[in-house]
Amino acid sequence: MDSEDEIGIDSGNSSDDEDYDFMQVDEIQRQSGNAQDPVEYPFEVLTTEEIVKHMLDCIAEVNNVVEIPATTTRILLNHFRWDKEKLMERYYDGDQEALFKAAHVINPYVKPKRESKTFRCSMMEDCDICFLKYQYTNMTGLQCGHRFCKSCWVEYLTTKIMEEGLCKSIACAAHGCDILVDDVTVMSLLTEPRVKTKYQQLITNSFVECNRLLRWCPSADCSYAVKVQYVDARPVTCKCGHVFCFECGEQWHDPVQCRLLRKWIKKCDDDSETSNWIAANTKECPKCNVTIEKDGGCNHMVCKNQHCKHDFCWVCLGSWEPHGSSWYNCNRYDEDEARAARDAQEKLRSSLARYLHYYNRYMNHMQSLKFEHKLYSSVKLKMEEMQQHNMSWIExxxxxxxxxxxxxxxxxxxxxxxxxxxxxxxxxxxxFEDNQKDLESATEKLSEYLERDITSENLADIKQKVQDKYRYCEKRRKVLLDHVHEGYDKDWWEYVE
Structure with missing residues (x-):
């Protein structure tokens, strides 16, 4: 990796700028909403080639100070997650040997012993992988001293790269040796272009994922990365049009904070709510503990487990046999036992009902948003139709x-x-809930207006209504977000977690 050519990257995805179609809105404002001015939160979108250049610049900047091989510098920077200041501080703390050991590299200041050229040409060596003898020149290895034949190295590296997807953590092929293979060695040994390209892609990907100031755009099939000056929960807009939160990588989610969004996504993905439903609507067979749902009016239950077939009462969970006997007290009310059972069931039902209330509305707006995105196609046709009614493109x-x-x-x-x-x-x-209600009501009205058929007869009326309503929606949305952010600043909000 001494030159830019050695780590030139082919991402496999075209990153050339293209003319965006109508659906990719000018500067992609439709998702960013209250996105802060770039002056307040500066970021830049990098192509794959620009990412590689940025990586080389980081390496060169460190090399100007420490003066060690570039490939060793890359391994050290990767060890410190590309925090140059942290690397410099550790490098000059006086214990460089410990630094190199922790990063799994050989101290570059210790020069290995070299045999004479005549001795090397005449010497035969055993490869400890394939157990064949080779001339010295057909063997190679790292500064740790472990040497193997070139064909075994190629097979070893190819397996690590293509099958295991490794790049930054490929260790020496010798058993028990943790010294990392440098980029120059990898690129000089590999012969197949596809393996070299894969390795270069992995190195680039590792650089972005390890660097806290870089993040790949999470949109599907996008090869851009976003670079910031400091990490914050702010919206950034990729050249592909996707707007996302730089801190967590999720689609921009104002007004909810990243940590709560992560909890929500995990909650929705978990089967915990299914368990809550089961607990609220079912009981267990008192004999074999199989879960049973009551689907009829009769309280005489027969376990469906073929190895059980236990008859019991749904109400008291006691055996059904003594029911009806004068001495059996299924009808007798035990205050303490009933209260505990009732409280447990009600708590589960209440918790589930509360979750479903918010989940259903969350999913409803998510589904509506998908339909709203499809409006761009129909709106484009409407705009073309309007131009045929003597309206300009601007109008x-x-x-x-x-x-x-x-x-x-x-x-x-x-x-x-x-x-x-x-x-x-x-x-x-x-x-907050009042603001939410106002915005929701206005949004539904705007959606209704946009789905109406627009004709030359109702054009003027529809235009005025749409303009009035979207301005009102914009205002109510700003009021809601400003109120939530004011609450963050003044610690108004408390959470049930």
Whole structure:
């Protein structure tokens, strides 16, 4: 990796700038919404080639100070997750040998002993992998001293790269040796272009994933990365049009914080709510503990487990046989036992009902947002139709603006239900819910207007209504977000977690 050519990257995805179509809105504002001004949170979008150049610049910057081989510098930087200041501090703390050992590299200042050229040409060596003898020149290895034949090295490296997907942690092929293979050695030994390309891609990917100031765009089939000056939960916009939170990588989720969004996503993915439903709506057979759901009015239950077939009472879970006998007390009410059972069931039902309340509304806005994105195609046709009614291209832009704002509102509303699920009730939470209700009502009205058929007869009326409504939606959305952010600043919000 002494030159840029040695780590030139072919990402496998085209990263050339293309003309964005209508659906990729100018500067992609429709998802970013309250995105802060780039001056406040500067970022830049890098192509694969620019990522490689940035990596080389980082290595060169460190090399200007430490003056060690570039490939060793890359391994050291990777060890410190590309934190140059941390590497410099550790490098000059006086214990460089410990640093190199921790990073699994040989001290570059210790020169290995070299035999004479005549001795090397005449010497035969055993390869400890294939157990064949080779001339000295057909064997190679690292500075740790372990040497193997070139064909075994190629097979070893190819397996690590193509099958295991390794690049930064490929250790020496010798058993028990943890010295890492440097880039120059890998690139000089590999012969197949596809393996070299794969290795280069892995190195680039490792650089981005290890560097806290870089993040790949999470959009499918996108090969861009975003570079920031400091990590924060702010929206960044990729050249592909995707807007995401730099801190967590999820689609931009204002007003909910990253940690709560992560909890929500995990909760939705878990089967914990299924367990809650089972607990709230089923009981276990008192004999074999198989879970049973009551689907009829009769309280005489027969376990469906073919190895059990136990008859019991759904009400008291006692054996069914003595029911009806004068001495049996299934009808007698035990206050303590009944209260405990009732409280447990009600708590589970209440918890499940609360979760489903927020989950259903969250999913509803998510589904509506998908439909709203499809509006761009129909709106484009409407705009073309309007131009045939003697309206200019500028005059019909209000429709695109309306869809932009509609999508912003859907995205925000979707996230407000995550925020609301974890929010404790207080005076400020009631104001938040009122703002949420106002925005939701206005958003639904705007969506209704945009789905109407637009004709030359109703064009003027529809245009005025759409413009009035999207301006109102924009205002209500800003009011809601400003209130939540003010709450963050003033510690109004308490959470139920």
């Amino acid at each position: 019909v832009q209000f429709l695109k603006k309306a869809v932009d704002i509609l999508c912003q509102c859907r995205q925000t509303l979707m996230c407000t239900y995550v925020f609301a699920y974890y929010l404790k009730k207080n005076n400020q939470s009631m104001i």
